[in-house]
Amino acid sequence: MSFLVLVLVLWVEKFSALRQRLQRDGFFLGELARLERRGNVQPWWQLAVLVLAPVALLVLLLHVLEPVAYGLLALPVHLLVLIYSLGRGDAKAALGPLRDAWHRGDEQAALHVAERDLGMQADDAPSLLVKVQGYLLWHAYQSFFAVIFWYFLLGPGAALAYRLLVLCSEYSGQPALKARAEQLRHIMDWLPVRVLTLSFALVGNFVAVMRIMLHELLYWRISAALLVTRVGRAADDIPEQEDSQLGLARLDSLWELLLRSAVLWYAAFALWTVLL
Numbered sequence: 001m002s003f004l005v006l007v008l009v010l011w012v013e014k015f016s017a018l019r020q021r022l023q024r025d026g027f028f029l030g031e032l033a034r035l036e037r038r039g040n041v042q043p044w045w046q047l048a049v050l051v052l053a054p055v056a057l058l059v060l061l062l063h064v065l066e067p068v069a070y071g072l073l074a075l076p077v078h079l080l081v082l083i084y085s086l087g088r089g090d091a092k093a094a095l096g097p098l099r100d101a102w103h104r105g106d107e108q109a110a111l112h113v114a115e116r117d118l119g120m121q122a123d124d125a126p127s128l129l130v131k132v133q134g135y136l137l138w139h140a141y142q143s144f145f146a147v148i149f150w151y152f153l154l155g156p157g158a159a160l161a162y163r164l165l166v167l168c169s170e171y172s173g174q175p176a177l178k179a180r181a182e183q184l185r186h187i188m189d190w191l192p193v194r195v196l197t198l199s200f201a202l203v204g205n206f207v208a209v210m211r212i213m214l215h216e217l218l219y220w221r222i223s224a225a226l227l228v229t230r231v232g233r234a235a236d237d238i239p240e241q242e243d244s245q246l247g248l249a250r251l252d253s254l255w256e257l258l259l260r261s262a263v264l265w266y267a268a269f270a271l272w273t274v275l276l
Helices: 002-015 018-022 026-037 043-064 073-086 096-103 107-118 127-153 157-170 174-203 207-214 224-235 244-275
Strands: none
Touching: 002 018, 002 073, 002 127, 002 244, 018 073, 026 043, 026 157, 043 073, 043 157, 043 174, 073 127, 073 157, 096 107, 096 244, 107 127, 127 157, 127 174, 127 224, 127 244, 157 174, 174 207, 174 224, 174 244, 207 224, 224 244
């Protein structure tokens, strides 16, 4: 059923607006703010309420539904949870105004647009370009690849836990809670980001990726965002310094790299499903 749900998610993404209607975080963020107002609550207890409790309720619900009607009642629950667990926003659409400014040759406007729309600051156009490429790679990873990895491996509960940890780490105003959420997120990022970077080696520049991964594969402290950016740029043969217009075109080639990696993952998921 997991592979069927993954295929249905692609169909919903392409032909439906269900994702936009379903991904409403108001209730969760309200509970996060309420717990933070109670300053005497321990961060681990807050995470237990915000993350562990919803995941436990979901697992219990699926345990009840899966034996009924050969699991057909559990299928929509899987689908809805996975759609909710995907990332927020559209990275390619968010980069539209920035690309327009760059195509006009107005690099100063591009710097302002990046700060306004993406919260991204840079001293000059080349450094901004590197950050934008990293933004695209990181957004694709945490929005899609990490979620479907944990869903296929451990089910919808793991996918939901990942998204709730992301929301806690991004929206928490309490430093202790934010730090604990980021620690747990780093743990959940460690394996899928390395699987994705190895996928880059298979669909991109294998030698360049392996040169980086020989040093970083087992390194615990490197962040997932930094790793996926470095390896993604290497897989696409992007030099450290590049003309702005050529670097902008690299966004399309990076997107194609991500699409090839997604196809590779789905092929692996399908093969695993058939063999088992």
